[in-house]
Structure formats: structure tokens, C-alpha cells
Amino acid sequence: MFLHGTTEANLCRLSLILAKRVSRHNHLRFLSLEIMSTGQNGKVETTPSGSNASARLLSDSHVDGNGLSGNEFYSSRGKNGRNRSRMSKWKVHQSASPSFSNEDFPPLDVNLVSSSKGGHIDKMKTRIDLGPGQKTDIIVSTQLEDSPLSNYVSQHDDSSPSAPLFNKEMKHAHANASPYKRNYFKHELDAKKWDSSHRLHNVEPFDICLSRRRNFRMEKENECRQTVDWTREGILRPGMVLLKHYLTIREQVNPGALPSILIVRICQELGKGPGGFYQPGYNDGAKLRLRMMCLGLDWDPQTRKYGKKRQVDGCEPSVIPSEFKQLVQRSMSEAHALIKMDSKVSNVEDILPALSPDICIVNFYNTSGRLGLHQDRDESRYSLKKGLPVVSFSVGDSAEFLYGDERDANKAEKVLLESGDVLIFGGESRHVFHGVSSINPNSAPGALLENTMLRPGRLNLTFRQY
Numbered sequence: 001m002f003l004h005g006t007t008e009a010n011l012c013r014l015s016l017i018l019a020k021r022v023s024r025h026n027h028l029r030f031l032s033l034e035i036m037s038t039g040q041n042g043k044v045e046t047t048p049s050g051s052n053a054s055a056r057l058l059s060d061s062h063v064d065g066n067g068l069s070g071n072e073f074y075s076s077r078g079k080n081g082r083n084r085s086r087m088s089k090w091k092v093h094q095s096a097s098p099s100f101s102n103e104d105f106p107p108l109d110v111n112l113v114s115s116s117k118g119g120h121i122d123k124m125k126t127r128i129d130l131g132p133g134q135k136t137d138i139i140v141s142t143q144l145e146d147s148p149l150s151n152y153v154s155q156h157d158d159s160s161p162s163a164p165l166f167n168k169e170m171k172h173a174h175a176n177a178s179p180y181k182r183n184y185f186k187h188e189l190d191a192k193k194w195d196s197s198h199r200l201h202n203v204e205p206f207d208i209c210l211s212r213r214r215n216f217r218m219e220k221e222n223e224c225r226q227t228v229d230w231t232r233e234g235i236l237r238p239g240m241v242l243l244k245h246y247l248t249i250r251e252q253v254n255p256g257a258l259p260s261i262l263i264v265r266i267c268q269e270l271g272k273g274p275g276g277f278y279q280p281g282y283n284d285g286a287k288l289r290l291r292m293m294c295l296g297l298d299w300d301p302q303t304r305k306y307g308k309k310r311q312v313d314g315c316e317p318s319v320i321p322s323e324f325k326q327l328v329q330r331s332m333s334e335a336h337a338l339i340k341m342d343s344k345v346s347n348v349e350d351i352l353p354a355l356s357p358d359i360c361i362v363n364f365y366n367t368s369g370r371l372g373l374h375q376d377r378d379e380s381r382y383s384l385k386k387g388l389p390v391v392s393f394s395v396g397d398s399a400e401f402l403y404g405d406e407r408d409a410n411k412a413e414k415v416l417l418e419s420g421d422v423l424i425f426g427g428e429s430r431h432v433f434h435g436v437s438s439i440n441p442n443s444a445p446g447a448l449l450e451n452t453m454l455r456p457g458r459l460n461l462t463f464r465q466y
């Protein structure tokens with residue numbers, strides 16, 4: 001017997017056995033398991049990760065003051081057939097006040113799977129019975145042996161499309177799962193229809209929206225309105241303006257026509273097609289904790305350069321839709337009006353120059369997404385020298401946005417960016433350091449979710465002029 005004694009040991013052992021079994025039947029090179037079970041103490045136990053060589057179990061997960069903590073049990077089988085195991089503590093900081101309970105917390109940000117060769121990753125979910133009182137949901141992530149996607153490595157992906165291996169147990173588990181988990185299952189079902197021809201490309205199509213059967217009643221109940229004291233608006237610093245809910249206040253009569261809903265629909269369509277969302281990486285192989293799509297011109301995070309085609313699959317970015325450009329111009333007029341009221345300058349463009357955007361970078365952050373402090377300084381020297389602004393639209397879950405004069409999160413100011421907010425930084429604020437430190441789960445407006453089925457997470461669009 002490979003491991004014995006504790007529940008953790010048994011679960012780890014089980015994941016290794018399953019890994020081997022699935023591997024034999026489906027010719028898999030790679031597999032990982034995520035086990036979610038409710039232990040006798042009522043706390044959620046999660047097992048992310050594992051392959052045919054290793055398994056990791058995060059157990060006793062619990063919400064404390066400002067994060068999640070628990071124990072990690074790790075075991076692996078080396079090439080020499082020897083087994084190793086260790087136990088350690090882990091902690092995931094959640095800087096926003098926890099909006100979830102022990103019983104129903106969102107997927108942890110963990111590296112489920114990674115492989116030196118990479119490949120397509122599928123998921124299926126099943127439920128197994130470990131004996132009295134021990135029902136366990138397992139998410140099995142698999143990697144097909146002959147996948148042409150040899151450059152694609154998913155490091156943390158709570159939203160990747162699932163395998164066509166959907167089975168009876170999954171349906172059973174679906175019926176019994178909590179509404180949060182049911183959404184997850186539905187997503188698995190949809191992914192069954194996944195067209196394998198997409199896999200011929202290096203980039204797997206990513207849909208920022210879920211399917212129709214999502215349970216919004218539950219989400220509305222859960223909706224957590226932030227009561228933070230750092231919600232600010234107006235002029236944040238010279239050349240930096242925050243227009244609160246600007247993309248949601250226009251259409252009171254017909255909520256379906258709200259600009260933020262239009263933005264999601266357009267981004268969904270463009271994001272699924274060629275040149276759509278992908279998860280970019282840095283030079284050192286690390287992945288950005290977001291999905292990205294560029295419009296107008298492509299921006300490459302590795303070379304930090306703009307180009308006509310992107311490196312990852314040679315696709316050309318779509319053009320920036322005229323609706324988006326109009327929204328940018330309207331936002332700029334609003335910002336100029338605010339500046340005019342606030343200052344005595346004769347020409348507001350001296351403080352916030354106008355732009356004619358030819359680049360739009362669209363980011364989708366899942367609820368564990370973030371972006372470190374950085375400056376946007378890859379546009380042309382002309383654009384940067386003139387201080388032509390970056391215009392940023394936020395849609396979906398709210399985000400904690402940091403900004404400051406240095407790349408130091410401790411010295412940065414923070415502001416809550418909510419769905420519909422427009423943030424503009426140009427003029428003398430054009431080189432401000434900025435980043436996203438966290439996304440607040442369940443904070444997106446119900447009307448937006450009902451009309452778009454946007455996944456949990458946040459959509460951000462930044463317009464610039466090269």
C-alpha cells in the first residue's frame with residue numbers, strides 16, 4: 001500500500017490510483033485531480049493537483065480573518081518507484097472581506113496541473129463514495145497524449161473547458177450539488193459540445209459567458225455590495241479621473257441595452273474567435289493571471305511591443321468596434337467637463353489630452369485574477385510624451401485597483417473599480433504605476449449577469465493611442 005493512515009493519505013492514494021486508471025484507458029499523458037469533500041467537521045476539504053506521479057491535498061480549508069488556511073498533504077512517486085509524502089500548512093490571503101462561507105467557497109487559486117511539454121487540458125467532474133459520510137467530488141483534469149497544443153501550459157485554470165468524458169456520476173452529482181457547484185457542472189456540460197477542431201490552434205477558444213441555465217437567484221442573494229471606505233470618484237489626481245457607473249447609468253428604461261451589457265456581448269463574440277482570448281506568459285514561463293485579447297494592434301507581454309500579428313498563433317487582432325470608440329469619446333467629454341468644473345484652466349486638454357484610440361487591450365480576470373503594479377509605457381514616444389490617456393472600462397465583478405508613484409503596493413493608493421466604472425489616466429498621470437490586487441467574487445450587478453451570463457470575474461478594456 002502506497003500510503004496509509006490518515007484520510008489525507010487515503011485520498012492522495014486514491015487520486016494516484018485513478019490517475020493511473022484513466023491514463024491507461026484514455027491514453028493520457030497527464031492527469032490531475034481535485035477532490036472536494038465535506039469532512040465530518042463540516043469544513044470543505046479540497047484536493048487540487050496530482051498527476052500520475054504526484055497528488056496534493058489541501059484539507060481543513062477554513063476562512064479566517066483575512067484569508068483561507070489549511071493543511072497540505074503532498075505525495076509523489078519518484079522514477080525509482082519510491083514514494084515521498086509531506087504535510088505542510090498553507091494560507092491564501094483574501095484581502096477583501098470574505099464574501100463566501102466555509103461551505104461554499106470559490107475555487108482556490110492553485111496550480112492544478114502543469115507539464116514541461118504542455119498540452120490541452122480537459123476536465124471532468126465525478127462523485128465517488130469513500131465510505132460512510134464521505135462523499136467526494138473529483139474534478140479530473142486530463143491532457144490528451146497527442147495533443148497538437150504542445151505549447152500550451154495551463155497553470156491555474158478554474159474555467160478551462162471540460163472533457164467530453166461526462167458521465168452518469170456527474171449528472172448525479174449535479175443534482176446534489178450546491179447552486180454554486182451546479183453552475184460549475186453546467187459549464188462542464190456545455191463544454192461537452194466543444195468542437196475538437198479548435199484544438200488545432202495553439203489557443204483554445206475561451207467564452208467569457210456561461211450558459212443559460214445558471215442560477216441567478218442564488219447569485220443575487222450572494223451579491224455582496226462593497227461597503228469599503230475607499231470608494232472614490234471624480235478627479236483622483238491631475239489627469240486621472242474616475243467616472244463611477246458611467247457604463248450602466250445611460251439606459252434606465254431598457255437594461256438590456258446598457259453599454260456594459262453591449263461590451264460583454266461584443267467581447268464574448270470577439271473573444272471566442274480567431275485572435276480572441278488567450279492566457280499570455282512572461283519570458284520566464286510564468287503566466288499572467290488573466291486572459292487577454294487585443295483589438296486594433298497586438299501587445300506582446302514578452303517583448304512589450306505592439307505588432308500587427310500576435311506571436312502565440314499568428315492571428316491578427318480584430319478592429320476596435322465603433323461602439324467602443326464612441327463610448328471612449330463620451331467618457332472623455334464627461335471627464336473634461338469634470339476637470340473644467342474643478343479647475344480654472346482655459347483648455348482642459350492641457351490637463352487631460354484627447355486621444356483617438358487605435359489599441360484596446362481586453363483582460364478577463366477570473367475571481368483569483370490579478371495584475372501586478374506596472375506602467376503602461378509601450379505606446380509610441382509621441383503618445384507617451386503627450387500624455388495621451390489610457391481609458392479603462394470595468395465590467396463584472398469589482399476589483400481593488402492600486403495606483404501610485406512607485407512600484408510598491410504598500411505605498412500605493414487604492415480604489416474600488418466596479419462594474420460600469422470608467423477610469424482615465426493621462427497628462428501628468430500617464431505614467432502612474434497601477435495594478436489589480438484582487439477581484440471581489442459575487443460583486444457583479446445582477447442585471448448584467450442575467451443579461452449576459454458573464455462568468456464570475458471581471459472584464460477590463462483599456463484603450464490607448466499608439
Ligand SMILES: O=C(O)CCC(=O)C(=O)O
Pocket residue numbers: 361363371376392401417434435436460462
Ligand atoms: O484591469 C485593470 O483595471 C488594469 C489593466 C491594465 O492595467 C492593463 O491592461 O495594462
Ligand SMILES: [Fe+2]
Pocket residue numbers: 374375376434
Ligand atoms: Fe496597465
